[in-house]
Amino acid sequence: MxxxxxxxxxxxxxxxxxxxxxxxxxxxxxxxxxxxxxxxxxxxxxxxxxxxxxxxxxxxxxxxxxxxLPKEQPVWENGSLQGRDTVLLNRSASLLARECRPGWCGERLRSAALCLRLPEIPVFLQEGRAEWAQPPPLGLQDSEERAARTLQTLPQRGPPPGLGGGGCSRCVVVGSGGVLLGSRLGGHIDQYDVIIRMNNAPVFGFERDAGSRTTIRLMYPEAAPQSPREYQNTAIVALVVFKSLDLEWLASVVTKESLGWWSKLWFWRNVVESVPLQPENFRILNPEVLHQTSLALQTYAKQQRKMVPTLGASAVVMALQLCDEVSLAGFGYDLQHPDAPLHYYESLRMDAMKSQVVHDVSAEKVFLRELVAAQVVTDLTGAL
CATH class of the missing domain: 1.20.5 (Single alpha-helices involved in coiled-coils or other helix-helix interfaces)
Incomplete structure (x- = not known):
């Protein structure tokens, strides 16, 4: 109330x-x-x-x-794939039809005065301890004993059969570039004396463009082909030592002894534990090849720094030491067109190269272009 x-x-x-x-x-x-x-x-x-x-x-x-969904495959701007096929195939055929010229690469290299010194050492690592001023991959500093133990598992350490016998040899270094796709150079590539490939670039299913056999495959453990059929028609697998543990991996593959679980943890991806080749088919690339390649590339780099070359550029320098004539196929990054295919065997695009910081592909392209311009090597796919 x-x-x-x-x-x-x-x-x-x-x-x-x-x-x-x-x-x-x-x-x-x-x-x-x-x-x-x-x-x-x-x-x-x-x-x-x-x-x-x-x-x-x-x-x-x-x-x-x-x-x-199906995507339209971009073409290379360094010449239309359709328009250049006939010209490149005819040029490759005429090159193979003429006589091999002994000592051609060495003579052209000396006359061109390029910033490349071919080391007067064996291409593949030999017996005997050496003093290395650089750690892997540019040397074997602090890995000499492990390298010596791995060499003991290799019955052969010299160049592939047929080289060094006094005859004239032709090499072709087959790169992984997308420009190789549709080139129809496979039959020409198979006619070379030495065919060099890198890492896990496949042959099976790409014979029409990339050829069907391999003389030397340069690779490191994480990039070794997973499929056993990729080692068919392969004469030599040559290890490129990027870290000391890679030598242990090679020894385990050659001796068929399993690599310890603790060692496996230090690889950045799963590695193959078996390669279907005999012990005499394995080699170790001399790190001095990468070292001299790195020194040459520094001349063309915008920033002076310790440079790790790609296996492609290193394979070219190796080929210049092994063969009288050297040709290249599948080389050249078209960085101006990010949608272009990076490799001939996968859908990865060119813009993926922008994310890597280990290699200086721009410097390598200038270096290879100068080799082509000086007629030291021949570019079969015309992308350099």
């Missing part, structure tokens, strides 16, 4: 009088309607689960389906 100037107003809540039945019904209806509205606002668990699954599948489809 509230009293204002002799006036009294009775508070209904303080009143002891019961509510009318109609009022009770109205109040209950209001509560029921409120609960109903809340149920309508919040969906059921079953409906929520279904919608979540639909949204999840939709997101996965938006991401995955475009990756499997």
């Amino acid at each position: 509230v009293t204002l100037k002799n006036l009294s107003v009775e508070d209904p809540e303080e009143s002891g009088l019961p509510l009318l039945p109609e009022a009770k019904n109205i109040e209950q209806a209001a509560v029921t309607n409120g609960k109903t509205e809340l149920r309508k606002f919040f969906i059921s668990r079953e409906t929520n689960l279904c919608l979540s699954l639909v949204l999840l599948l939709g997101c996965y489809s938006a991401v995955l389906i475009p990756a499997y």
Whole structure:
């Protein structure tokens, strides 16, 4: 009861009088309607689960389906693939048809006065301890004893059979560049005396463009081909030592003894434990080849620093020491066109090279271009 100037107003809540039945019904209806509205606002668990699954599948489809749709394959701008095929094939055929010129690469290299000194050492590591001023991959500093032990497992350490016998030899270094795709150079590549490949670049399924046999495959453990068939028609597998542990891997492969689990942990990806070749088919690349390649590339680099060359550039320098004539196929990065295929055997695009910081591919391209311009080597695919 509230009293204002002799006036009294009775508070209904303080009143002891019961509510009318109609009022009770109205109040209950209001509560029921409120609960109903809340149920309508919040969906059921079953409906929520279904919608979540639909949204999840939709997101996965938006991401995955475009990756499997056919894409238009970009062409190289250094000459149309269609327009240059006949010219390049004819030039390659005429090169193979003429007599091999003994000592051609060495003579051209000396007359061109390029910043490349071919080391007067064996291409493959030989018996005997040497003092190395650089750690792997540019040397064997602090890994000499491990290298000596691995060499003991190799019955042969010289060049492949047929080289060094006094005859004239032709080499072709087959790069992994996308420019090789559609080149139809496979039959020409197979006619060379020495065919050099790098890492896991496949042969099986790409014989028409890349050839079918391999004389020397340069590789390190993490980049070794996983498929046993890629070692068919292969004369030599040559290890490129990037770290001391790589020597242990080679010894385990040659002797067929399993590599310890602790050693396996230090590889940045799973490595093959078996290579279907005989012990006499293995070699170790002399690190001085990479060292001299690195010194030559520093001349063309914008920033002077210790440079680790790609296996492609190192293979070219190795070929210049082994053979009288050297040709290149599948070399040349078209960095101006990021959608161009990076490799001939996968869908990776050219812009992937921008993320790597180990190699200076721009300096390597200038270096290889000068070799081509000086007629030290021949570019079969015309992308340099």
